[in-house]
Amino acid sequence: MSSASNTSESVPPSRIPSPIENTRPDPLRDANSSTWAACNPTRSVIRARTPPPRLSDAQKASRKVKRDQKMEKTKRLHDTVALYLDEQKLKIGSLSSAHNVTPTYINDIIGSHTKYRTTRKVQLTNALIHAKAKEMNTDQPVGSRYTLVELREMVANDPQMKELTKDEKAGYIAALSEHREQNVTNVRGNNMAAARDVLLTTERVVKELDDLRVRTGTYATMFVIRGHINDTIQSSMHGTDNSEDFWEDVYDIPMADYLRQYEQWACTQNQMATSITIRNLHVVSLTVALTGKKNITMNYSNYETAVVETYAVRLIGWPASIKFINPSNIGTVGDIRKLRDALKARTCYWTALTPVEVKAHTAELDVRRSAGEVVRKPRKKRSDAGGSRKRKALPAAHRENKRPSKKARKMAASSSEAPKSVEFIVSSGEEEEDFEAM
DSSP: OOSHHHHHHTSOTTSOOOTTSSOOOOGGGSSOSSSHHHHOTTSOEEOOOOOOOOOOHHHHHHHHHHHHHHHHHHHHHHHHHHHHHHHHHHHHHHHHHHHTOOHHHHHHHHHOOOOOOOOOOOOHHHHHHHHHHHHHHTTOOTTSSOOHHHHHHHHHHOGGGTSOOHHHHHHHHHHHHHHHHHHHHSEESSHHHHHHHHHHHHHHHHHHHHHHHHHHOOOOEEEEOOSSTTOOOOOEEEESTTTHHHHHHHHSSOHHHHHHHHHHHHHTHHHHHHHHHHHHHHHHIIIIIISOOSOOOOOSTTIIIIIIIHHOEEEEOOOTTSOSSOGGGOOOHHHHHHHHHHHHTTSSEEEEOOHHHHHHHHHHHHHHHHTTOOOSOOOOOOTTTTSOOOOOOOOHHHHHHOOOOHHHHHHHHHTOOOOOOOSOOOOHHHHHHHHHHO
């Protein structure tokens, strides 16, 4: 049998169901693995921002005027900053000459700063504004929500928020703390949001490492790679100062090669563990637990005859959404995980059949054979079927140069002749007579 449908047809309603029946749905595992959120269905997801509504022609014209004004203002600011930088460059040149250092060294001292700040304790004012925002903006469409200034005024004019008890204040603070914690630990809802988060965080960390190098003289190397083949995250690497030369000087391998190997290793972790787990659970439970035999191999094509009829065992609880085939031929990681979880949770398991059930199963197979159905899939014929497969005689030149087989060499060694002895053996009496004659 080659399909799950044929497997289910061979089992009468009065007996144990087939492997694809008697299953329990697992909605958490039905999701695909196209995103990091889909791979972690039990974790909260950071809500993606709703795109704003389309603007009218009047709104577009108004925004264009504001944009032009802003660009003009920005241009004046840039021109002023450029003039300041020119003056600063001259000042840095004079400082480098006076103190005998390079201009780059002075620029590093001036430009090195850290964006890291110690996390502040949640303030009651921010907690009240957060609660008011959830109350007023939850059902508001994008573009119509209240701004921070308006929310702050609402909190200041709300009499109920001016007469709060100690427990109520603590509740507002705890709600804001939980909200901030979720924004840090929740997963991104789609690949675009995840890739942008990785990009911005990586740029911030790179800046921190470079500034740390200037302040303390430390060396650092960073690899950032994706963890799944469906992720759209761009893998990157960074080394402070000349850290990238370390990999070629010590290991004779470029740093980029390590990045590529690291990414390949990370993207194959879950798939390798899944296939090994399924193979172990699937075969060991069949060969040892029920039959007591250790050399049985699973036969999915001829399951009804080679397994059920021969060894009197049946597989129960095979997931209905997965085709009854070899797990190595299942195409998606989601189906592999679903089957693995069913085997580990013992919802998919092997059970032994009674002699009566085996006889009924054999009789049913005979009826199907009589009806013309192919119960057992025939083996594939050899390409040289029907012809002679005797060894061909070797040519005389090849027979002379051919090395004798191990068996022929052993027989030749056992039948070799013993060493030849002399024709006459002189006895000790004759030796004494010869000695006396002398």
